[in-house]
Amino acid sequence: DAGITQSPRYKITETGRQVTLMCHQTWSHSYMFWYRQDLGHGLRLIYYSAAADITDKGEVPDGYVVSRSKTENFPLTLESATRSQTSVYFCASSGDQGDTQYFGPGTRLTVL
């Protein structure tokens, strides 16, 4: 089906482990985004990408790494997970800058 998907939907990991969250979209959107959502903070931008091989930091990038070798995929890696990275992570995409962003279903990550 067309759309934007995320995997896994739920993940439990331990402090210090590396974790990769996957995001895939079938619209050929140029822009892709990673957000985290925490109580009291709303959605905060971690990283975004304007096109394949072009990425940039958002508001809260520390502790995260992204790559975008293909237009349709935008994985987010936590190189050494910390408890403060326990959150719900949303991926989003849009066709152009400032366009409506469409969100994936989210990944609930717990770091023990």
Place this chain on the structure above:
Amino acid sequence: GQNIDQPTEMTATEGAIVQINCTYQTSGFNGLFWYQQHAGEAPTFLSYNVLDGLEEKGRFSSFLSRSKGYSYLLLKELQMKDSASYLCAVIDNYGQNFVFGPGTRLSVLP
């Protein structure tokens, strides 16, 4: 700096009208979005305003005043399924990134 304010929670009765306010102070302005988010689900697009005035879409309307840094989302004929969080987001000066407000959790009571 970027600052977007919304009321944390609101309660309304089925069939009533509710107005959810959003005030913003951001570095530049290139448009404002409203999203709906049901508990445990992804945000979904509701409306977009870039010019002053009212945009109507069925039971939902959104208003923008750029000079006042103010928007509201108006929900008419409330239904139980409208119980959700409503997120206000402003497009920043670079024109590509959204700055989200904290969201307003609306509870619709029978």
